[in-house]
Amino acid sequence: MRSVLLALTDEIRRLKASGVKTISVSDDSLATLHRLVESQQAAAGSSATAPIEPPAPELPIGESRMAVSSLRQPANAAPRLLPPPPDVVLPIGDKTARWQALRELVLNHPVCQAHVRPGKQVVFGVGNLDARILFVGEAPGAEEEQQGEPFVGPAGQLLTRMIKAMGLERSEVYIGNIMNWRPELPSRADGTQVGNREPTLEEIAFCLPFITAQIDVVSPAIIVALGATAARGLLGPHNVRTMGDVRGRWHDFRGRPLRVTYHPSYLLRKVVEGKIPEQRAKRAAWEDYLAVMERAVLPITDKQRSFFLQ
Ligand code: URA
Secondary structure (H helix, E strand, O other), X not given: OHHHHHHHHHHHHHHHHOOOOOOOOOHHHHHHHHHHHHHHHHHHOOOOOOOOXXXXXXXXXXXXXXXHHHHOOOOOOOOOOOOOOOOOOOOOOOHHHHHHHHHHHHHHOHXXXXXXXXXXXXXXXXXXXXXXXXXXXXXXXXXXXXXXXXXXXXXXXXXXXXXXXXXXXXXXXXEEEOOOOOOOOOEOOOOOEOOOOOOOHHHHHHHXXXXXXXXXXXXXXXXXXXXXXXXXXXXXHHHOOOHHHHOOOOEEEOOEEEEEEOOHHHHHHHHHHOOOOHHHHHHHHHHHHHHHHHHOOOOOOHHHHOOOOO
16 A cells, blocks of 8 residues: 555656646545555554654665665565665765766665666766766666666667767767666566656655766766756756746756756657657757857857758
């Protein structure tokens, strides 16, 4: 029952974050919820305010006191309660040493490890540690958790083309994600996962210190948030109901300018579903990239200015 209630509260949080203010619940659903809560209380022999289960233990970052097997989630379970977001403390040293220590922490963190399926990988950021532009995506997908690198699937190929259109190489920028694991969905019989889901606010909050620390280490001149989830993570969920709330202007993330643009997957989806013409969707995104290029004082040719204008 706990997983049902957790899934329900997650869904309500997600709806709230996406701007939904009211939901209607049928009398039947309410009665079912009451029955669930009553049966849980009866089983626990407890008062209405007693916790359903002991809270999840807090895991100090950098320590692996808890066996991963005790955290590993059954393949078909709903997202679980996570420990509070970790405090990231990096050793004193140069950028490379601090980045490597951070990478080790994240890749070996028991909570991250507990969320990857057998044979899959925790995904940490990649790129140039002196990058002036740092991209933040949402979460690894199937290809990324397989290869252990962000943005290597179809969305990544589009991102790489956009970076090249800016006159840069992928190796000149830094690319990370809000999440370090692929948010779980129920498995097929063979244990694989089909499709992706948005991370919950709790998952975003847990992983946020990891991308924040990467931003601090790389110290880019500009951050580009790819899509609403990255924007919600970096700017706060209450500031981002829709992309329209945040696109087209500069924001601040811990003293650095941040621009929000469409997630490459969204562009691919729009194009596939034909919701708006491919050129128009790509042009809208390209205008965000042009704004980033201007702010980064990158050269912009007339040809670049007119990309996707037919
Ligand atoms: N989408 C993301 O947001 N990140 C990836 O790494 C891949 C796809």
